[in-house]
Amino acid sequence: MRWAVILAGGSGTRFWPLSTSARPKHLLPLAGPRSTAEEAVARLAGLVDRERILVVTGAALAPALQRLLGLPAENMLVEPRAASTAPALVWASWEAGRRDPNADVLSLHADWSVADAEAFRRAAEAALAAAHTHRQLVTVGIVPTRPETGYGYVVPGEALEGEARRVTRFVEKPDAGTARELIAGGALWNSGLFAWPASLLLQEVTERTPELGPGLPALRAGRVDEFFRLVTPISIDVGVLERSSKVAVVPGRFSWDDVGTWDALMRVRQPDAQGNVVSGPAHLHDTRNCLVWSDQDPIVVSGVQDLVIVQANHRVLVMARDRAADLKTVLEALPPEVRELKP
Amino acid sequence: MRWAVILAGGSGTRFWPLSTSARPKHLLPLAGPRSTAEEAVARLAGLVDRERILVVTGAALAPALQRLLGLPAENMLVEPRAASTAPALVWASWEAGRRDPNADVLSLHADWSVADAEAFRRAAEAALAAAHTHRQLVTVGIVPTRPETGYGYVVPGEALEGEARRVTRFVEKPDAGTARELIAGGALWNSGLFAWPASLLLQEVTERTPELGPGLPALRAGRVDEFFRLVTPISIDVGVLERSSKVAVVPGRFSWDDVGTWDALMRVRQPDAQGNVVSGPAHLHDTRNCLVWSDQDPIVVSGVQDLVIVQANHRVLVMARDRAADLKTVLEALPPEVRELKP
Numbered sequence: 040m041r042w043a044v045i046l047a048g049g050s051g052t053r054f055w056p057l058s059t060s061a062r063p064k065h066l067l068p069l070a071g072p073r074s075t076a077e078e079a080v081a082r083l084a085g086l087v088d089r090e091r092i093l094v095v096t097g098a099a100l101a102p103a104l105q106r107l108l109g110l111p112a113e114n115m116l117v118e119p120r121a122a123s124t125a126p127a128l129v130w131a132s133w134e135a136g137r138r139d140p141n142a143d144v145l146s147l148h149a150d151w152s153v154a155d156a157e158a159f160r161r162a163a164e165a166a167l168a169a170a171h172t173h174r175q176l177v178t179v180g181i182v183p184t185r186p187e188t189g190y191g192y193v194v195p196g197e198a199l200e201g202e203a204r205r206v207t208r209f210v211e212k213p214d215a216g217t218a219r220e221l222i223a224g225g226a227l228w229n230s231g232l233f234a235w236p237a238s239l240l241l242q243e244v245t246e247r248t249p250e251l252g253p254g255l256p257a258l259r260a261g262r263v264d265e266f267f268r269l270v271t272p273i274s275i276d277v278g279v280l281e282r283s284s285k286v287a288v289v290p291g292r293f294s295w296d297d298v299g300t301w302d303a304l305m306r307v308r309q310p311d312a313q314g315n316v317v318s319g320p321a322h323l324h325d326t327r328n329c330l331v332w333s334d335q336d337p338i339v340v341s342g343v344q345d346l347v348i349v350q351a352n353h354r355v356l357v358m359a360r361d362r363a364a365d366l367k368t369v370l371e372a373l374p375p376e377v378r379e380l381k382p
Numbered sequence: 383m384r385w386a387v388i389l390a391g392g393s394g395t396r397f398w399p400l401s402t403s404a405r406p407k408h409l410l411p412l413a414g415p416r417s418t419a420e421e422a423v424a425r426l427a428g429l430v431d432r433e434r435i436l437v438v439t440g441a442a443l444a445p446a447l448q449r450l451l452g453l454p455a456e457n458m459l460v461e462p463r464a465a466s467t468a469p470a471l472v473w474a475s476w477e478a479g480r481r482d483p484n485a486d487v488l489s490l491h492a493d494w495s496v497a498d499a500e501a502f503r504r505a506a507e508a509a510l511a512a513a514h515t516h517r518q519l520v521t522v523g524i525v526p527t528r529p530e531t532g533y534g535y536v537v538p539g540e541a542l543e544g545e546a547r548r549v550t551r552f553v554e555k556p557d558a559g560t561a562r563e564l565i566a567g568g569a570l571w572n573s574g575l576f577a578w579p580a581s582l583l584l585q586e587v588t589e590r591t592p593e594l595g596p597g598l599p600a601l602r603a604g605r606v607d608e609f610f611r612l613v614t615p616i617s618i619d620v621g622v623l624e625r626s627s628k629v630a631v632v633p634g635r636f637s638w639d640d641v642g643t644w645d646a647l648m649r650v651r652q653p654d655a656q657g658n659v660v661s662g663p664a665h666l667h668d669t670r671n672c673l674v675w676s677d678q679d680p681i682v683v684s685g686v687q688d689l690v691i692v693q694a695n696h697r698v699l700v701m702a703r704d705r706a707a708d709l710k711t712v713l714e715a716l717p718p719e720v721r722e723l724k725p
Contacts, residue, residue, distance in 0.1 A: 056682075324715060338697075341699075341701040341708070341709070342705035346700065353679045358684040359686050362684045366684070369682065369684045
């Protein structure tokens with residue numbers, strides 16, 4: 040049967056002061072009227088039954104996520120600690136396999152904004168089919184639209200069936216010249232949307248991922264805390280996909296965005312005629328290309344451009360848009376009593 | 383005896399959202415730790431006794447002003463309506479003359495920030511002396527430091543005594559070229575700091591100010607409401623000084639600023655090494671030449687310049703500094719429930 044694993048951790052600093060440790064970005068209605076976590080579940084409709092959607096998250100978020108998503112309590116997998124994506128996905132795949140020995144797993148992230156849900160489902164369907172039929176670890180490769188240097192690239196090789204092809208190699212965050220060459224050669228963006236038979240992931244990890252090896256006997260015995268205590272944090276890409284010979288790729292023709300900064304929000308929300316994105320009681324006068332967000336007081340803005348202006352949780356943030364990626368640095372310099380928000 | 387009249391009206395919109403109709407700018411500690419109204423009283427020490435300082439203001443402000451200034455209740459003159467400066471000063475001068483037939487009146491504004499109180503007192507002293515000795519309406523003319531086009535100019539003529547001279551003419555808000563010519567010819571900025579014998583002002587108004595004529599019998603009979611109802615609003619400069627032949631000027635060698643905008647506050651407060659003026663819980667990161675003012679929540683600012691950022695009275699204002707003079711226009715476009723603040 041088909042299962043899905045939604046990775047839904049997150050520390051909640053990227054959308055300070057709106058996001059908090061108990062309400063990180065994927066629980067907030069940032070990109071649209073629903074949170075990206077809700078969208079992630081909705082997007083699986085027709086692909087994976089709700090009772091087979093597992094959510095991996097931290098203890099602080101699990102209650103809010105369960106309320107938000109309305110999934111069965113036993114499907115909320117609470118990590119004893121954050122240890123990157125490989126331990127989380129191995130645990131969740133083991134859990135799916137425990138409940139259903141023939142489980143095929145689709146893995147995705149709770150913080151994606153996806154413009155075209157239908158194209159997403161087509162790609163996920165193709166990935167699950169290739170994973171099942173050819174017993175492969177399958178990644179969805181997004182057809183690139185620009186020589187992005189911030190993404191990882193997948194280089195497809197030999198054809199498997201339909202559009203599915205074996206992966207020749209992965210290239211992480213190339214420079215612009217290399218990115219252009221990769222795209223010219225048919226490379227795709229590594230999306231983080233994966234599919235695999237649960238048993239295959241466990242088999243590959245056993246053979247190729249010594250970082251997880253010491254924990255696997257505990258996991259097989261159902262001792263999850265011990266598994267997490269014994270593993271070395273490592274990503275699924277580095278720890279498994281880049282090392283395995285059973286890796287395939289199917290193309291995805293949809294835009295996806297993990298909305299990692301306040302500025303990124305302007306890519307996924309529709310700006311008005313002046314290029315502004317506004318949420319809450321804001322009043323703009325001769326203002327262009329700004330994000331103005333208030334959960335609290337009316338914000339009046341006059342004669343400015345390219346700013347992020349936010350009021351939430353009794354804090355005000357005014358930031359140049361091109362500094363949004365450095366917000367973490369700014370937050371680290373704040374006195375703790377200013378930085379820390381009531382959860 | 384010497385009397386002072388402090389004009390302390392004001393609608394409270396220039397420093398929105400900090401200033402309110404009940405707490406306009408001259409009641410707020412904007413330019414320094416004390417409000418400019420308090421500074422105005424303090425600046426008169428040694429020049430005019432406190433019991434002879436009259437304050438003209440509106441009904442909404444009178445209680446707060448009296449608490450702030452600690453003057454006798456009978457010295458708070460509450461205008462039945464705002465009708466520009468001539469009716470206010472004529473009433474106050476009449477009131478001083480009623481209490482003291484030999485009253486000489488010094489008139490000033492509650493919203494001035496004055497850097498050099500001693501130079502202010504020397505000029506006021508000279509103005510009062512010239513007004514008394516030569517029975518003149520005397521204005522203090524500030525020695526110009528730049529060809530300012532936003533001020534009125536006073537052109538001095540024949541000498542009276544000491545530095546006091548008769549006024550040849552007034553020029554209101556000249557263009558830059560005219561301003562330069564005026565300064566080269568010895569013209570001074572018309573400060574709004576005036577001195578006159580109370581009886582002389584009443585006499586000149588009776589002869590030269592038909593806008594006030596219909597009200598004067600009521601005023602002489604002590605019927606202030608009727609006086610205000612019958613007058614046409616007009617400024618003391620246009621209604622009296624520019625029409626009288628008994629007008630003199632003494633020079634003032636001090637900087638004075640009515641701090642009319644948020645941006646103007648940056649002229650009168652000492653900026654830090656990055657050019658920022660900060661009040662309240664604000665945290666600036668790579669930010670220059672900004673005014674950041676919070677009466678409420680912590681404000682975090684990153685990577686911006688030349689902005690005014692204010693939070694007060696449950697409103698947030700983010701404005702380019704060069705738009706500060708247009709704040710009124712922005713406020714007029716706001717929904718009333720956003721514009722209007724709890725008094």
